[in-house]
Amino acid sequence: MKKNKSILTMFIALVILITGCNDEFLTREPEGQFGQPSLQTPEGVRSLLIGAYAMIDGSGLDGTADWNVTVENWAFNLASDDALKGTDAGDQPEQSFIEAYDFQAFNGHINNRWRSLFKGVARTNDVITSANAIEGLGDAEKAQIIAEARFLRGIFHMEARKMWRMPPYIGDDVFDINDVNSTLVPNDREIWPLIEADFEAAIAVLPDTQSDVGRPTSWAAKAFLAKSKMYQGWNEDGSANTAKLQEAKPLLEDILNNGPFSLVADFEDNFLVATRNNSESIFEIQYAVSSAADQASSRGMGLAHPYTDPWGCCGFYQVSQNLVNAYQTEDGLPLLDTFDANDVSPDTNADGTSVVTTTLDPRLDHTVGRPGILYKGFKIYQTDFVRDLSYAGPFFSKKHVAEPEGFGIGGWGNLTANNYRYMRLGMVILWLAEVEVEIGSLERARELVNLIRERASNPDSWVPRTIQGSDRNDFTVVDGEAAANYEISQYSTPWTDQATARKAVRFETRLEFAMEGHRFWDLVRWGIAAETLNAYIASESQHRQYMAGKSFTKGKHEYFPIPTQAIDRSFKEGVPTLTQDPAY
Numbered sequence: 075m076k077k078n079k080s081i082l083t084m085f086i087a088l089v090i091l092i093t094g095c096n097d098e099f100l101t102r103e104p105e106g107q108f109g110q111p112s113l114q115t116p117e118g119v120r121s122l123l124i125g126a127y128a129m130i131d132g133s134g135l136d137g138t139a140d141w142n143v144t145v146e147n148w149a150f151n152l153a154s155d156d157a158l159k160g161t162d163a164g165d166q167p168e169q170s171f172i173e174a175y176d177f178q179a180f181n182g183h184i185n186n187r188w189r190s191l192f193k194g195v196a197r198t199n200d201v202i203t204s205a206n207a208i209e210g211l212g213d214a215e216k217a218q219i220i221a222e223a224r225f226l227r228g229i230f231h232m233e234a235r236k237m238w239r240m241p242p243y244i245g246d247d248v249f250d251i252n253d254v255n256s257t258l259v260p261n262d263r264e265i266w267p268l269i270e271a272d273f274e275a276a277i278a279v280l281p282d283t284q285s286d287v288g289r290p291t292s293w294a295a296k297a298f299l300a301k302s303k304m305y306q307g308w309n310e311d312g313s314a315n316t317a318k319l320q321e322a323k324p325l326l327e328d329i330l331n332n333g334p335f336s337l338v339a340d341f342e343d344n345f346l347v348a349t350r351n352n353s354e355s356i357f358e359i360q361y362a363v364s365s366a367a368d369q370a371s372s373r374g375m376g377l378a379h380p381y382t383d384p385w386g387c388c389g390f391y392q393v394s395q396n397l398v399n400a401y402q403t404e405d406g407l408p409l410l411d412t413f414d415a416n417d418v419s420p421d422t423n424a425d426g427t428s429v430v431t432t433t434l435d436p437r438l439d440h441t442v443g444r445p446g447i448l449y450k451g452f453k454i455y456q457t458d459f460v461r462d463l464s465y466a467g468p469f470f471s472k473k474h475v476a477e478p479e480g481f482g483i484g485g486w487g488n489l490t491a492n493n494y495r496y497m498r499l500g501m502v503i504l505w506l507a508e509v510e511v512e513i514g515s516l517e518r519a520r521e522l523v524n525l526i527r528e529r530a531s532n533p534d535s536w537v538p539r540t541i542q543g544s545d546r547n548d549f550t551v552v553d554g555e556a557a558a559n560y561e562i563s564q565y566s567t568p569w570t571d572q573a574t575a576r577k578a579v580r581f582e583t584r585l586e587f588a589m590e591g592h593r594f595w596d597l598v599r600w601g602i603a604a605e606t607l608n609a610y611i612a613s614e615s616q617h618r619q620y621m622a623g624k625s626f627t628k629g630k631h632e633y634f635p636i637p638t639q640a641i642d643r644s645f646k647e648g649v650p651t652l653t654q655d656p657a658y
Contacts (some may be wrong), residue, residue, distance in 0.1 A: 093446070115208065116580050123222060128221060129194030138182075140374040141390075155397065155607060163387055221275065221278070221279035225425065231509065259651065288358065293356055294357040298502075309601065312601030312602055322505065336355060338354045346492075358496060381459060394614055401435040426456065433560070436556070439557055444469055447557045465620070500526060503513060511576050523578060526586055531564075533556070533560075539551075580596070
């Protein structure tokens with residue numbers, strides 16, 4: 075396969091140069107400290123920037139597993155109502171604790187996510203301080219390098235702020251590569267304004283287009299700035315912070331009305347290798363087909379593949395019955411209040427086809443692997459895709475898996491060329507719909523939601539009906555027939571009730587972005603995590619017995635505890651610089 079020109083594919087040689095054999099677990103080096111001499115030449119600074127990009131996906135972080143730190147955040151999205159840990163009960167018990175809201179400060183997944191984000195922060199600061207210190211960079215290139223580094227620094231801190239109630243912000247003003255104490259910054263302030271400042275600085279310098287795929291544009295910086303404001307758009311009690319939403323609105327409108335983006339006609343094009351970097355994409359994490367010489371691949375998603383051939387590992391990141399049920403429709407519209415009253419059956423007929431005859435949103439079968447439905451062009455999905463049917467049920471995740479043409483190697487790594495669509499136009503549209511609801515423009519919100527639903531209604535994009543052959547890998551596609559009784563329509567009746575409109579927009583957000591690593595944090599930012607997730611536990615535990623007795627505690631489980639290791643390593647003059655979240 076022809077590889078995209080990607081900044082991540084240049085990372086392997088650099089990680090050897092920068093990280094060497096350093097073992098962070100055996101040193102007192104504080105988190106956020108880069109720990110190796112900077113490369114004080116123009117080419118060295120450019121290489122340092124590439125290394126900072128690589129930390130978006132946690133690449134090159136020694137002493138950890140890739141799935142702890144991947145940008146898709148799937149191991150932490152297990153705390154949502156979309157996903158189950160999957161595999162079997164004994165595999166990766168730390169994920170079982172996350173799924174059960176037993177968040178512990180010594181959990182390795184939580185610790186490693188902290189390490190990866192603040193390693194990324196350190197690299198961006200090293201880029202900025204080095205670019206300012208050396209000679210040989212032209213003014214324009216220096217400004218561009220610093221703007222890209224600030225964009226990345228904003229992302230790292232944003233991801234940290236999503237995870238923790240009060241993480242520190244570490245800027246280049248306190249960063250000194252020669253002073254191990256320079257990054258011991260207290261977590262005693264709200265960091266959202268500093269995150270916004272990084273994105274604003276990036277907007278002022280970054281170009282509208284980039285020649286290198288994977289580098290951010292001013293449009294990407296605007297989108298992430300808008301996202302930071304959307305995450306501040308609700309108070310913890312669920313009431314709207316309309317001032318922040320009003321700040322987000324012009325950014326979102328500018329991207330939608332003036333940006334070079336458009337919704338692709340086929341919903342699935344957002345999840346195929348063949349359609350990476352399409353017209354809907356604002357910022358993608360670039361991956362390439364794996365080979366012995368090229369490991370710039372989605373390693374962090376390696377465990378989250380079906381247990382059957384051709385993947386062979388490992389069965390993590392299965393799908394809840396609750397999410398599958400959410401795709402049921404009546405007269406083409408979602409069942410906002412009653413979707414979970416009846417289950418979408420996983421059973422199949424004698425010929426292997428699904429028994430389900432109720433009407434369904436067609437996005438279901440681009441999001442979820444379910445029995446009797448073609449799975450990414452590999453084979454018809456059956457329950458042999460899952461590792462332990464009695465433990466985590468019959469459904470599996472699908473969006474991140476590459477189609478056959480984009481599949482790299484077999485084995486546990488399952489490295490693929492399927493990019494992660496970190497920011498796409500659909501997000502901008504539904505964020506704008508959220509804003510319009512809260513400021514009272516309900517009809518504009520309905521129009522925006524209908525843009526998303528109109529795209530999903532394109533029959534050319536629906537999964538086709540297939541007939542199983544005599545061999546498990548053999549199937550025939552039936553031309554002109556859909557795999558299920560798909561029915562989806564637009565909201566034709568004017569919206570006059572704000573509460574109903576709000577519910578419709580949030581429900582659409584779940585349907586559109588399910589299993590992409592956003593759901594848990596959407597529930598948190600809306601202030602509805604406790605009520606939603608406790609209702610989910612009551613329902614899902616009827617199918618997954620291991621969930622019985624679990625609960626989500628309001629005011630605590632919206633955020634994770636600061637890792638014990640980070641606090642222990644933050645001591646300065648006998649006093650820890652970092653303080654634990656009072657909820658823990």
